[in-house]
Amino acid sequence: xSPILTVQGLKKVYNDGTTALQGVDFTVQPGEFxxxxxxxxxxxSTLMRCINRLVEPSAGKVHFNGADVLKANQRQLRLLRREMxxxxxxxxxxxxxxxxDNVLNGRLGYMNSVKGAIGLFPQQEIEAAxxxxxxxxxxxxxxxxxxxxxxxxxQRVGIARALAQNPKLILADExxxxxxxxxxxxxxxxxxxxxxxxxxxCLINLHQVEFAKQYATRIIxxxxxxxVFDGAAEQLTPAIIxxxxx
Amino acid sequence: xxxxxxxxxKRRYTVLLLAGLTGITVLSINTTGxxxxxxxxxxxxxxxxxxxxxxxxxxxxxxxxLQPTLDTLYMSVVAMGTSALVSFILAFFAxxxxxxxxxxxxxxxxxxxxxxxxxxxxxxxLIVPAYGLGVMAGTIAxxxxxxxxxxxxxxxxxxxxxxxxxxxxKAAGSSWLQIMGRAVMPQFWxxxxxxxxxxxxxxxxxxxxxxxxxxxxxxxxxxxxxxxFQFEEVTMAILMTVVLFVGIEFLTTVLRRxxx
Numbered sequence: 001x002s003p004i005l006t007v008q009g010l011k012k013v014y015n016d017g018t019t020a021l022q023g024v025d026f027t028v029q030p031g032e033f034x035x036x037x038x039x040x041x042x043x044x045s046t047l048m049r050c051i052n053r054l055v056e057p058s059a060g061k062v063h064f065n066g067a068d069v070l071k072a073n074q075r076q077l078r079l080l081r082r083e084m085x086x087x088x089x090x091x092x093x094x095x096x097x098x099x100x101d102n103v104l105n106g107r108l109g110y111m112n113s114v115k116g117a118i119g120l121f122p123q124q125e126i127e128a129a130x131x132x133x134x135x136x137x138x139x140x141x142x143x144x145x146x147x148x149x150x151x152x153x154x155q156r157v158g159i160a161r162a163l164a165q166n167p168k169l170i171l172a173d174e175x176x177x178x179x180x181x182x183x184x185x186x187x188x189x190x191x192x193x194x195x196x197x198x199x200x201x202c203l204i205n206l207h208q209v210e211f212a213k214q215y216a217t218r219i220i221x222x223x224x225x226x227x228v229f230d231g232a233a234e235q236l237t238p239a240i241i242x243x244x245x246x
Numbered sequence: 247x248x249x250x251x252x253x254x255x256k257r258r259y260t261v262l263l264l265a266g267l268t269g270i271t272v273l274s275i276n277t278t279g280x281x282x283x284x285x286x287x288x289x290x291x292x293x294x295x296x297x298x299x300x301x302x303x304x305x306x307x308x309x310x311x312l313q314p315t316l317d318t319l320y321m322s323v324v325a326m327g328t329s330a331l332v333s334f335i336l337a338f339f340a341x342x343x344x345x346x347x348x349x350x351x352x353x354x355x356x357x358x359x360x361x362x363x364x365x366x367x368x369x370x371x372l373i374v375p376a377y378g379l380g381v382m383a384g385t386i387a388x389x390x391x392x393x394x395x396x397x398x399x400x401x402x403x404x405x406x407x408x409x410x411x412x413x414x415x416k417a418a419g420s421s422w423l424q425i426m427g428r429a430v431m432p433q434f435w436x437x438x439x440x441x442x443x444x445x446x447x448x449x450x451x452x453x454x455x456x457x458x459x460x461x462x463x464x465x466x467x468x469x470x471x472x473x474x475f476q477f478e479e480v481t482m483a484i485l486m487t488v489v490l491f492v493g494i495e496f497l498t499t500v501l502r503r504x505x506x
Contacts, residue, residue: 109419117427
């Protein structure tokens, strides 16, 4: 099977001179649930943002689904991005608009620019969004403002928005770092179950090694911008964990 | 430094400050010829003027003052609408988060600051020669001052936008226009409305002054009444100005509370 994502020699140096990533290479096969672990500031978030170019890499190659992401022009980039759903640590919902509208925002990449900007979504898109909300158990919250929901519910809206994109790949950047342990477990279950059911490949940045070991089909450990571990959960020994986190 | 020398230093500082202030005040009194006795002597005349000349209000002049009152209201509303529209566009250049180029940002900000630092009363004086006395000159003055205020306020609101929301829509493959419509505007429009209503408030307030120097409306009626010694009519005009102030302020407060 051809890989869905290939990252080669990825390097990111920020304007202030900090090197966030250096020589990062890895390949992801379709259907993998890949956890990226490492201490704060190791470059996990930068790595994820280099894949959809929310951050412009300084050097290297990113291929997604056969396309060269770093060579894409603005229009092509939009088409690539709509196939990669992103879930954020701070949810990044629009708090003043309804839950349904937030989910529909996941469809903007498929919309005409003007129609999307003024929110003229066709009826079938609205119905599809309602079905997605049902999958994350939020049907009865659809017409509430996003800001009225609890943190766990807001993250479920975040998942629904990513899902609305009909993505081939989900990039989850610390999706449970702002949640309590019980809610974290529930959110991990939602992300895992949905990715399995729909055959979506998932890259997930995690702080918690236990969650990575519990869910991931594969784990990558990052320290100071370098990959220091790449293997199955069973291979992640306490010694290696020690090495990743010092 | 020990506690005592600290205390001594502090006391010396206080004495110096008081001496300085007293010196400046005495000097200013000498220059302006101000005296408490003379200020007090005028009180009786002020009271007599208000109680005898200005009261009771000339209720019969209400019908004549209705048009100037409406003029003031129209001026304020038109100036608010137009300056909000122009400021909305200028603010996108003036805000760091949305400006197409840093140089354009500096130019837009400098322009707004220039409009803001010159008081609206001065703008009327500059405009009257071109448009003549009246509502038109007053509206333009309010418009210019409004652009100065609102461009700054809108730009600051744009700069405070949560970029996480913008990032989320960008990651979903949204176009620039879609990001503006679905991530920037939901955060921006409550600020936009709130500041515009505040501008309506200030417009009604300043239009009274602006009217006196030739901008039309109630201010002009007040000024005309004073010149013709129609003091009871002036009282009526002042009363109507107050009613208009309070009415508009009440309305904008209710509207703002319901938006935010």
